[in-house]
Amino acid sequence: MTNFDQDAADAAQVRQDNLTKPQGSLGRLEELAIFMAGWRGTSRPVMDHAQAIVFAGNHGVVARGITPFPAAVTEAMVRNFRNDGAAINQICTVAGAELQVVALDLDRPTADFTAGPAMTEAEVRQAMAIGADAVDPAADVVMLGEMGIGNSTVAAALAASVLGGRAEDWVGPGTGAQGAMLQAKIAAVAEGLALHVPRTAVETLAAFGGREQAAICGAILKARDLRIPVMLDGFICCAAAAVLTRDDPQALDHCMIGHVSAEPGHRQLIAALGKQPILSLDMRLGEGSGAGVALLVLRAALACHNGMATFAEAGIG
Template identity: 50%
Template sequence: MTTGLPFDDFRTLIETLPGPDEAAVAAVRKRDATLTKPPGALGRMEEIVEWLAAWTGRARPQVTRPLVAVFAGNHGVTAKGVSPYPSSVTAQMVENFAAGGAAINQICIANDLGLKIFDLALEYPTADITEEAAMDEKTCAATMAFGMESIAGGTDLLCIGEMGIGNTTIAAAIFHGLYGGTAEDWVGPGTGSNSEGLKRKADVVRAAVALHASHLKDPLEVLRRLGGREIAAMAGAILATRVEKIPVIIDGYVATAAAAILHAANPEAIDHCLFGHVSAEPGHRKVLEKLGKQPLLDLGMRLGEGTGAALAAGIVKAAALCHSGMATFDQAGVSNRD
C-alpha cells in the first residue's frame, strides 16, 4: 500500500527490478567453447563476460563508453572531529578533480574512461547524525533521483565512486545500523585517524545508531537517517543502471554502503554490480562477506574517488575484448581438442 510519501516510488522500483538475460549468457558460453584457448583458461575473466552479457542483454558484450561517476557530499557530523581534515577539503578535492590533478584522473586516462563529478550541495552539509536524521525523506528521495540522472548521456559501464570528508564514519554508521555488532567492528582509519580519532569515530557511530535505533529496520530509513547525499545519489545511480541494463562496478567502503542499503531492501538489487576491490578499511571485507560478493582486486587501497572501480574497469574492458576479438579454432585454423 502506498502512502504518497517520497520513498514510495523507490520501494516499488526496488521490488520490481528486471532480472538477467539468460539467453545472452548462454550465447556467451556457447561462443567461449569455440575460442582458441582451453576451457576456463581465462578464469574469472570468463565470468566477467557472462556478467556483462547478463546485464546488458548482449551476446557479444562490448565496453565502449565506460564512465566513472564520483559523487561528493559533506556531513554535519564532521563537527564532532571524526576526520583529521576539515570539511572544506571536499570542495577543494572536487576542484582538483576538475583540474585533472587527482589519482582518479590518472587512472581514467590510463584506462580510457570517462569521468563525471557531481557536487551535491557541498555548502549545505547533512545534519549531524548524532543529533538528528541526516536528511528528511523528501531530500533523500530527491538526491536518489538526482543520482539516477547521472547516467544521462549514455554509458555501457558505470563505475561508482565518492568524495566526502567524514564519510567513512557515515558508512560505518550505516553498516552498524544494518548489521549490528559493535561500533568498533565497522570503524577504520579513513583518511588517517590515529587511535584517539578511531575512538572518537566509534563513539560517534555508537551514539548515532542508538539515537535512530527504533527506525533502522527499514533500509531506506537507515539511508536518510545515517547516510549522506553522496550515498543516496549512488543508490539512485545503481537503481537507474539496473533499469537501463548497464552493469556497475562499485568502488570501496563508502560506495559499498549505497549498495548495502539496496541489498538490505532486496537481496537481488545489486546482482548487476561487480565490486572492484576490497578496501584497506577493515570493515569492507566484512561487508563484502555479508553481501556474498568477491572483490576483483585487493591492492591495499583506501582512497575512494572511484579509484578501485576504475582500475577494475580496465580488467572488465579486457575481458570483453578477449571474448569478442579472439578467434575461434575454425577461424584461426587451430586444432581443437578431441
C-alpha cells in the same frame, strides 16, 4: 526482479568454451564477460562508453572530531577533480572512462547523526534523483565513486545498521584517524546506532546520511532499470550500495566490486554482499580509484571475449 538475459549469457559461455584456450583458463575474465553479456542482453558485449561518476557531499558528524581533515577539503578535492589533478582523473584516462563529478550541496552539510536524523526523507529522495539523473542511458558500464570528509564514519554506521554488529566491527581509520580520534569515531557510530533504528533504505539514508551515499543508491537503481552493469569502488561506496538490500536482497545483482579496500570493514562487507572483488591492491583512496583500475580488467575480459578466434576460425582441432 531480474533483467539478466540468461540466453545471452549462455551464448557467451558457449563462445568462451570454443575460444582458442583451454576452457576456463582465463578465470575471472571469462566470468566477467559472461556477466556483461547477461546484463547487456548480447552474447558479444562491448564497452564503447564507460561512465565514471564521483558524487561529493559534506557531513555534520565531522563536528564530532572524527577526521583529521576539515570539511572544506571536500570542495577543494572537487575542484581538483574538475582540474584533472586527482588520481581518478589519471585512472579514467588510461581506463577510457568519461568522468563526471557531481557535488551535492557542499555548503549545506547533513546534520550530525548522533543528535538526530542526518537528512529528511525528502532530502534523501532529492539526492537519489540527482544520482539517477547523472546516469547516461548510453553507457555500457557505470563506475561509481565518492568524496566527502567524514563519509567513512557514515559508511560504518550504514554498514552496521544494515548488516548488524558493533560500531568497532566497522569503524576504520579512513583518512587517518588514530588513537583518541579513532575512539571518537567509534563512539559517534555507536551513538548513532543507538539513536536510529531504520527499517527501509530511505529511512537508513535519512538517519545516517549522506547526500553522496543517497546519490550512489539512486544511480544504482537507475542503472538497473537501464540494464547497465555497475562497478562499485571501496568501503564507502559499497556501504552505500548495501543500503539498497534492505528493500530488495537482489538490488545489487548487476553490480561488480572493483577492489577490496585496505579499510578494515570492506572485506566483511563484501562477504556479506556475497560478491568477489576483482582486485586487491591495498588501495584506500576512494574517489572511484579502485573501481577505475578494475575497468581495465573488464576491458581485457571483453577484448579477449570478442577478439579471440574460436578453434574453428583458427583451423585448430
